[in-house]
Amino acid sequence: MTRSVPDLTCRELVELVTDYLEARLPVDERTRFELHLTYCDWCRTYLEQMRQVLVGAGEITEEAIEPEMRDALLATFRDWKRGSGGGS
Amino acid sequence: MIAFKFLGAGARAPFTRFQWPSPGDWVSAPADDTEMWIYACRRRDLPYWLDDELWRIELEEPVREARYQIASPRGRLLSRVAAWDRGLMRDYAQACALRARELALPHVPDTVREALADAPDLEAIAAAAARAGPTSRTAEYVADAANNALHVGPATTSYIAAMLASSLGGGLAAFEAERAWQARWIADRLALEPDPRAGS
Numbered sequence: 001m002t003r004s005v006p007d008l009t010c011r012e013l014v015e016l017v018t019d020y021l022e023a024r025l026p027v028d029e030r031t032r033f034e035l036h037l038t039y040c041d042w043c044r045t046y047l048e049q050m051r052q053v054l055v056g057a058g059e060i061t062e063e064a065i066e067p068e069m070r071d072a073l074l075a076t077f078r079d080w081k082r083g084s085g086g087g088s
Numbered sequence: 089m090i091a092f093k094f095l096g097a098g099a100r101a102p103f104t105r106f107q108w109p110s111p112g113d114w115v116s117a118p119a120d121d122t123e124m125w126i127y128a129c130r131r132r133d134l135p136y137w138l139d140d141e142l143w144r145i146e147l148e149e150p151v152r153e154a155r156y157q158i159a160s161p162r163g164r165l166l167s168r169v170a171a172w173d174r175g176l177m178r179d180y181a182q183a184c185a186l187r188a189r190e191l192a193l194p195h196v197p198d199t200v201r202e203a204l205a206d207a208p209d210l211e212a213i214a215a216a217a218a219r220a221g222p223t224s225r226t227a228e229y230v231a232d233a234a235n236n237a238l239h240v241g242p243a244t245t246s247y248i249a250a251m252l253a254s255s256l257g258g259g260l261a262a263f264e265a266e267r268a269w270q271a272r273w274i275a276d277r278l279a280l281e282p283d284p285r286a287g288s
Binding site: 004005006023026027030031034035037038039040041044047051 | 102103105122123124136137138139154155156157240243244246247250251254259260263
């Protein structure tokens with residue numbers, strides 16, 4: 001059987017981006033991830049955007065959120081859990 | 089061991105955004121965590137990792153060799169390969185697109201073969217290949233390679249050429265053979281020294 005080219009699709013990269021940013025990808029998978037980034041400007045942009053989101057989200061504390069926003073977020077999570085059958 | 093490393097503009101690592109210090113200053117990674125080591129290229133790895141700046145890097149032993157890169161717990165930039173510049177990147181992208189046409193010619197429909205062979209420049213290659221329409225994946229690769237050489241850059245163009253080679257039969261072996269051709273092109277144009285271990 002012919003071995004396939006080491007590559008990811010853009011969709012696969014999106015699924016792996018959090019693990020990549022948290023340094024949780026095994027080295028072979030990280031290599032495929034970075035090989036894809038080398039030639040895909042769209043995924044590079046996406047990675048940079050995700051990095052900025054993580055940095056920004058890390059600066060938010062519970063006290064920094066307006067009470068109305070906090071209630072709306074909690075309601076959204078409650079509805080989401082109810083809709084998915086309350087699973088973990 | 090002396091190896092190579094591609095970095096973004098200003099000697100910044102393209103994925104981790106790590107800012108490399110001045111040439112000569114050592115950078116160390118945790119020796120017991122090989123996944124955090126410093127990654128670099130042998131000559132044959134160069135086409136896989138193209139970026140704005142190419143540097144010579146000294147890696148301290150032990151150096152771990154993988155299929156497309158090498159890694160070490162400690163390294164320092166030595167000097168930038170100044171000849172890897174916008175002009176050479178453009179030439180390399182064009183060479184890859186022309187090579188894609190060469191590989192594709194025996195496999196494209198008869199209706200476009202002559203026009204494709206006679207096309208004098210990348211614009212004409214893209215136009216001739218596009219005339220095959222969506223029925224020829226091979227011609228689409230050629231058009232993509234020419235358009236990327238004109239408007240995008242060398243990393244995407246060289247990847248498309250290697251994927252074309254793979255698609256014509258041979259899979260990974262053909263893909264890697266095309267990458268080897270590309271590595272020789274870069275090494276010849278930059279007059280890079282052979283890899284100390286592999287001689288490639």
